[in-house]
Amino acid sequence: MPFSNYILILITTVFISIGVNCKCSQSFITICDTFEDFKNHDDSDTLSEVMIGSEYGTGTMTSVDFMEQLKLSSYHKLSTLMIVHAINKLEVRRYGYQCRYTGSPLQFFILHGNIFKTIEPHHFPLLRLKKLSLAGNNIEQVKSGALKNHEIENLDLSHNFLEVVESESLPLQDSLIILSIRNNNLTHIEHGSLSPSLQSLNLDHNKLRYIENEVLENLLSLKELTLSHNNFNVIPKISHLKKLVVFDISYNAISTLKEDTFKNMDDLKLVDFSNNRISSASVLEWINTPGKQPSLTVSLALNRLRDLILDNVSLQNQALALYGNPWDCNTWPQLKMKLAGHESECDSKFLSNGNMPYCINFRAALYPLSRLDEGDVDRFHDTFRKSERTAGCVLAPKKYEWLYPIHKGCVV
Structure with missing residues (x-):
């Protein structure tokens, strides 16, 4: 379950449990209807977890200048701040105040259901955060320099309307480990927009057709690269990413692979090519992993494979997900025997229940x-x-x- 959904469920539980209407209500979390209520709360020294706004979107949405209205230096224990359905515009009246909040104890800053189409420099105070979640806020543009100097470990810009990641618009500090820009309209990522410290990059459910080589060239610490549900027909250059553990380019239009793409990746545990258009029987020779991993799962499920050439392929310590391919019924029984012991958990389930067809009869010999x-x-x-x-x-x-420990807890 996405973290933002979990928070909203928690908020729902809190609302039901308190069952009252007031400015700032105290339960598992302090809930303030407006920014004014938050600012005027009697006991700012004890506040640790706060939500401003309305989960149901029934409150009044206003324009906000974080520098003027949050006054975070007054809250000495505030670790979590959620702003939900409360903002319809971000403003900045004065410049040069970003550094005033560097001593704030705030660790989780979560905004959801707000409306601010553009993020500009000085919109957000400089904070050292474990997570800044801007998922689901109708964001169309993050301008160059907007978040460049922010020290954030985990930045989530999912479920917005971004089309381009501009150069130097996102944090470039060494603290950034996880970046998620899922479910947007991305078609282009500019060179100089991604921090070399990244270990997890999630760009799934976008409209990307390609990523220029320069964009990924410095991400030498990257352990997860997720590009699923896009429009790729070729794999971006990733052969230099030697620390990759997970590479997911499922649900695209990949039909061929470059040889030696994964040759130096000793830490790989998952390569997911499922739901593409791969039909070549030589595909496992193209993947050509080094074989030094204690275990490796390669998913080629739901492609267009009719047969596999295994003569020059080592399957040692590998599990293959191959279900959903239209295997040739004339060659499938022999291939099944060669693959015995290397089936993925899903393949074993489908093969054992006997309810799913694993091949398609096709008389090409009679009708060439x-x-x-x-x-x-x-x-x-x-x-x-x-x-x-x-x-x-x-x-x-x-x-x-x-x-783990890049991703801690339940993340789906």
């Missing part, structure tokens, strides 16, 4: 000019995807075990 009908493959894929939801075929829990 004929082709496997794409509509048949699509229907074949749809059948597997429906069963996938009920079979518990999810890599995410293991993925976050592998990436």
Whole structure:
């Protein structure tokens, strides 16, 4: 469950438990209807976790100047601040006050359901934060320099409307470890926009067709790169990312791979090419991992594979997710024997229940000019995807075990 959803569920529980209408209510968390109520709260010294606004979006939304209205230097124990459905515009009246909050104990700054289409320099005070979540705030642009000097470990810009990541718009400090820009409209990332300290980069559910080589060239500490649900038809240059543990480019339009892409990646535990358009029987030769990992999962599920060439491939310590491919029924029994002991958990489930077809009859020998009908493959894929939801075929829990302590707690 995404962290923002968890917080909203917590807030709902709090509202139900207190069952009253007042300016600032105290329960598991202090809830203030407005910024004025927060500023006028009687006991600022004891506040530790605060929400401003209304979970249900029924409160009044106002324009906000964080420098003037938060006065964070007055709150000596405030560690978590959530602002929900309370802002319709960010303003800045005075400049040069960002450094006044560097001593604040605030660690988690979460904004959700607000409306501020643009983030500019001086909109946010300089804070040392474990997490800044700006997910779901209708953001269309983060201007160059807006967050460049902010010391943040985890920045979440998901569920907005960003189309471009501008150069030097995001934190470039060594503190940034996790960056998530999921579910936006990204088509381009400018060179000089990503911090070299990044260990986890999530860009899934966007409109990316390519990433220029210069964008990723300095991310030598990167352990997770998620590019799923985009429009890639070729893999970005990642062969220099030797510390990668998880590479996910599922749900794209990849049909071919460059050889030696993963040759030097000794720490790899997951390569996910599922739901692409790969049809070459030589695909495992292209992946060509070093074989030094204690275990490696390679997912080629729901592609267009009819056969696999395994002559020059070592499957030692590897698990393969291959379900949902339209295997040739003439070669599948022999291939199944060669793959025995290397099936993924999902493949084992599908193979053991006997309810799912694992191959498609296709008499190309009799009709050499004929082709496997794409509509048949699509229907074949749809059948597997429906069963996938009920079979518990999810890599995410293991993925976050592998990436611990980068990702702590339940992150999906």
